[in-house]
Amino acid sequence: MKFIENWLKEYCNFKYNIKKITKILNFNGFETKFYSLINKIKKKKLFIYKIKKYKILKNKKYGFFYIKKKKIYIKYINNLNNKTVFFYKKELKNNKNFYFLLKKKINKKKYIIILYNNEKSIKKITSKIKISNILDIITPLNRIDCNNILGLSKEISIITKNKFSYPKFILNKKKKKYKKDFDIKISYNIKKYIINYNLLILKNVIPYKYYYINKIKKRLKIIGLLNKNIFINIMKYITIEYGQIINIIDADLILNKKILIYSLNKKISLFNNEKYFSIKNNNIIIYNNYDFINKKYLPNKKTKNILIGAPLLTENFIFKINKNNKYISNFNEKIQIKALKKTEELINKIYFYKKKNKYIYNYIKILNKNEKIKILYKNIYNLLGLKIKKNIIIKILNILEFKIIKKNYFFLYIKKPKWRQDLKIEQDIIEEIIKIYGYKNILCKPIKTKILLNKENNKNIKIKKIKKDFINLGYKEIINFSFSNLKTEKIFSNKKKNYINLYNPISKETSILRTSLLPGLFNTLLYNIKRQNNSIKIFEIGKCFFFEKNKIKEKNIISAIIYGYKYNFH
Amino acid sequence: MKKKKPPIKAITYGKVFRKDNDKTHTPMFNQLECFYVDKNISFSNLKYLINLFISFFFKKKKKIKFIPSYFPFTEPSAEVLIKYKNNKWLEILGCGMIHPKIFKNVNINYNIFSGFAFGLGIERLIMLKYNLSDIKIIYDNDIKFLNQF
16 A cells, blocks of 8 residues: 655654654564655756856845746755755856756746756756655555555654644534435335435535645656546545545535445435335445446536435444455544545535535434453553553553553553554553553563473375485485476376366466475476586475365375486495 | 364464565475463463573573554464564564454354464575575575574
8 A cells, every 4th residue: 555755744743754764663673665756857848058147145045047038036956855955056166057957836926946066966866856755555444544645654653752633623513303305214224335425415515626636636647546537536535545435526426326335235315214125226336346436416517416425334344345446444433524524625626616505414324333342451560561650551552542441459441543444452452551561571481381202293294204214325304395387287197187286376487386396306306407517416305285076185295306427326 | 273172272384375475484384383272361371482492592681572463363462572683673483462352253162262373484584593594595505694593
């Protein structure tokens, strides 16, 4: 999963650079890589001018530059990280012919430029301008909540002890009664999949700015998820940022139609209490395995009423659909509403509507059961072998946003935050505590009890003896991969089609489990002959795999090869 | 764990397979797994054993680091990293305290007994011990390479 650094910084303004953040995440169970995307500027867009005169202002941050008789007010910077450095002043004095690259136009007068003293260096630099740092992250399987910008920046802020702030939106808590034309009943059959469904209907909208929102376009392009349709892009953008599925629908098109939630092989009706419907009946798909919404129902220039929907999905359902779209990861009702509001904010940039014509509905409200978890101080010591002070434990729990309901000398009763659905038992909480406290603080303690290991398996002893005998005879033990391919299996296999195919092989050459050790031995032989080894004695002991009588069987097999001139062997 | 009552100490090894192929990963490798179940077993005991094993295997003190991780069978879980070339850290093993659910499934009272488990790739350790830059050299079976051992 890809995240842009600057996007993460919108919520948690950590001061570390991308390298440090990668390191921090790697040391906290996230498999993280980073890379910087290089801006490919077309040569036509470059403006390289000679400076005729210049004057630097007293504050040393800006200067006047005379180019082609024009006076331009310029902020000058000399490196790629947008830091202002002033050592170019001397160079400006020494070099009369000074070149610069016009990088960004702020307004009619202001420019951000990169100064260089010759044309060649400009050409070199233009090919290396970094525009954004991207984190490529594989989150641990239990931390789906970190699969979106909000969740991940929150986790980074907890680890780095930085301040985290939620996006601010004014929430309209007043529920308005919905009118007859949007009267929708929702089936309770979908409790397994949905906790609630919030709708926002914008009536009598007028398109006044039908253009791409640049920020969204840029960011999705960098991640590689840009779509031609602006509404699909908005839905994707919100899902990446909040982990929340969003539906943007032309409300007029769904009147008198049934809306489905489609997941894996099951279809569930959302807005009707009837039986399950098939897709052929012209129903709308809120979510399917590959796309967010059926394109037929997306708004367009003629749209008059827009429906924005945000379903809060159950934990199990999120785990199921997360395989197809990893960004879907929201467990929190507040975030659901915030995502809805943010979508409205973005829609507002495309359509104009009066505030009177905004209707908010809430369907199926089943509150998440947030059970108490009891933690005994004694158990923390027993599990970790480390005494952590009680006040430190409480401090850590506060950082992690746990609610402490009850506490005494022996135990704590806590409630977990809603987005941490992975925490279920006491041991989970202890793990979170030690993550923050640091594994390095656990001292090493020798094990007091003494028990002996059981005797080694007879089979293993026999194999070891055989290996020793071979080695004493001057053979070298080799190990080959247990994979083979169809061609070699056909040559070496005794029976027809008793080999086992792999479901997801790395390549065609390794698509079958071996039924003989000989192909591996021959390959090794050829490999060594090519490297001018004239006398070779090798053996291999390993498992071969067969498919016999509808069962998979493993057999230990020994094979050996001798190669070379007679006088080389004794 | 199903057959015997604690205390139990076990170690086993075998070939394992996965879809991974680069300088530090092979699609097939040998894995060593170990667990220990007894009264009063804690993470500090696990840390002691791993430190002991690494200093014994490399025959010198190595810088290691425990970092948080996730494995479904252990809670808390950790990964052990070792410092190698160019001051980089490389993961060598995964470990943790055995999950209470496992004890439940084999009818061991987890309020009385606790245990730890760890698993490591043998090839990765060999790679570090003999300063091999590519793990695949082990499976090339070059006689000149094998003669060194």
